[in-house]
Amino acid sequence: MQFFGGSEISPSPPAPTVSGNNAHMVYVFNRNGVCLLYREWNRPLHTLNAQQDHKLMFGLLFSLKSLTAKMDPTSAERGNLGVPQLPGQGCSFHSFRTNTYKLSFMETPSGIKIILVTHPRTGDLRDSLKYIYNLYVDYVMKNPLYTPGSPIRSDLFITTLDQYVRSIA
Amino acid sequence: MPPAGPRSGDAIFASVERVNAELFTLTYGATVRQLLTDLEEVEEVNKQLDQMGYNIGIRLIDEFLAKSNVSRCVDFKETAEVIAKVGFKMFLGIAATVTNWDADGTCCSIILDDNPLVDFVELPDTCQGLYYCNILSGVIRGALEMCLGRDIAPYLKIVTDTQYLAFTKVSMKTEVTWLRDVLRGDDAYELQVKLLKQVPEEYPYKDDE
Numbered sequence: 001m002q003f004f005g006g007s008e009i010s011p012s013p014p015a016p017t018v019s020g021n022n023a024h025m026v027y028v029f030n031r032n033g034v035c036l037l038y039r040e041w042n043r044p045l046h047t048l049n050a051q052q053d054h055k056l057m058f059g060l061l062f063s064l065k066s067l068t069a070k071m072d073p074t075s076a077e078r079g080n081l082g083v084p085q086l087p088g089q090g091c092s093f094h095s096f097r098t099n100t101y102k103l104s105f106m107e108t109p110s111g112i113k114i115i116l117v118t119h120p121r122t123g124d125l126r127d128s129l130k131y132i133y134n135l136y137v138d139y140v141m142k143n144p145l146y147t148p149g150s151p152i153r154s155d156l157f158i159t160t161l162d163q164y165v166r167s168i169a
Numbered sequence: 170m171p172p173a174g175p176r177s178g179d180a181i182f183a184s185v186e187r188v189n190a191e192l193f194t195l196t197y198g199a200t201v202r203q204l205l206t207d208l209e210e211v212e213e214v215n216k217q218l219d220q221m222g223y224n225i226g227i228r229l230i231d232e233f234l235a236k237s238n239v240s241r242c243v244d245f246k247e248t249a250e251v252i253a254k255v256g257f258k259m260f261l262g263i264a265a266t267v268t269n270w271d272a273d274g275t276c277c278s279i280i281l282d283d284n285p286l287v288d289f290v291e292l293p294d295t296c297q298g299l300y301y302c303n304i305l306s307g308v309i310r311g312a313l314e315m316c317l318g319r320d321i322a323p324y325l326k327i328v329t330d331t332q333y334l335a336f337t338k339v340s341m342k343t344e345v346t347w348l349r350d351v352l353r354g355d356d357a358y359e360l361q362v363k364l365l366k367q368v369p370e371e372y373p374y375k376d377d378e
Contacts, residue, residue: 031315109240110230110315130235137235141228148227 022119023165024101028136030149031111033058036140037152039161057115061105068093094126104129112136116165128168135160175239178258185236185259194288201301211298218300222307223314230312233259245341245364246270248316249277252309252362261285269361278348279309281358292352301352306345306360313341313362342366 025040035054048056072091095104097120104116106129114129114136139157140146146154204214233239237255242248253265263285269278286302300306342365349355 108231108234109242110234112231133231134235137232141231 022122023168024117024119026117026132026161026165027054027057027113027115028152029054029058029113029115032149034149035151036149037158039158041162041165058113061113061115064096065092095124106130106133108133122168125168128164131164132161135164175255176237178237178255181236181255181259182262187262190285191288194285197286197304198290201299205296205299211296215298215300215303218303219307219310222304222309223311224307225304226308226311226313227315229260229308230315233312244274246274246277248313248341249279249362252312253279256312257281275364277362279360279362281360284351284358287352290352297353300347300350302350302358303347306347309360309362310343310345313343316341 022042024042025038027035028037030036035058038050038054046053069091074091092107093105095102097103099120102118102120102122104118104122104125106114106126112133114132116125116129116132118125135157139154139160140152141148143154146152152158201214201218204217205211208214208217233256237259239251239255242251249267253267257263257265257279263281263283265282266280267277268280270276284302286305290301292299292301344363344365346361346363347359348361349357349359351358
């Protein structure tokens, strides 16, 4: 596999056959941009170190949100491109799809961002992201010994998340 | 899977696991009692209860959002209504009403019709300065601090020099005080919630990191 695509147009990966192998990775960010959880199931290619990778993902979401709001044909209130966008202001995207992967995104009013990267042929995952948020609340936030803002180390949460993601994608 | 629209406080209250009300009331009572013993000063106990509530609030907000499906509030008025109608109902099973708005819509009162924390409680003479339910004001303060408002443009400080990274996020700083307390001889529980300012937070990463 070549990183920059090479001369031919890279085709979509083959349609998923075995279920449970179609999710690539998940990110959970908190309101301060701290990556609380990064988990990968199927990621053959790494180009950056973990910290740069998280930063890039955070930046990608920020820029995309800003762009989508700028292009919104229905809303009068739109900021200038690149100027801070307030959460809740303007519209927000929930997924995008390339020929090789699909990225689904959810942000809660408390600033928790959940990102799930899956096979491009996966369907709408908005309810699944909501479900993952519920898992986060039950297994992480409700744990009195978890310090808010610290990386998630709960085995129970990670096992449950693994199982759930395997069941949806 | 929860339904798509916001859920009412009653519906959530009916669907979640609950503990025996007496156990809850007595546990809270025991906590306050222990604080009075440990800290001795009533004023310190008030502070400690508020801080405990704050720590609960910053976590509780996520459970609230996950269960209630409430999306972003348009302004502080809506926020207050949601706290009273959905929040109190969902976590304590009680109804609350919002009144006494000031002219600019940044200060209001939440009135509790009933308060499960104070069953069996009478303030002795030695504890007259105690706000027995001060934990509640802390919870509201903590929850709102984590929450992002929308009606914020006037308060926003825009960082323009680092264009791409100029990312600010806003949280609500509030002051929550007890105006009336039945334990102190008033006829109702009245909490005043005042929006102090909405604080922008800067983008966490620097250019050269």
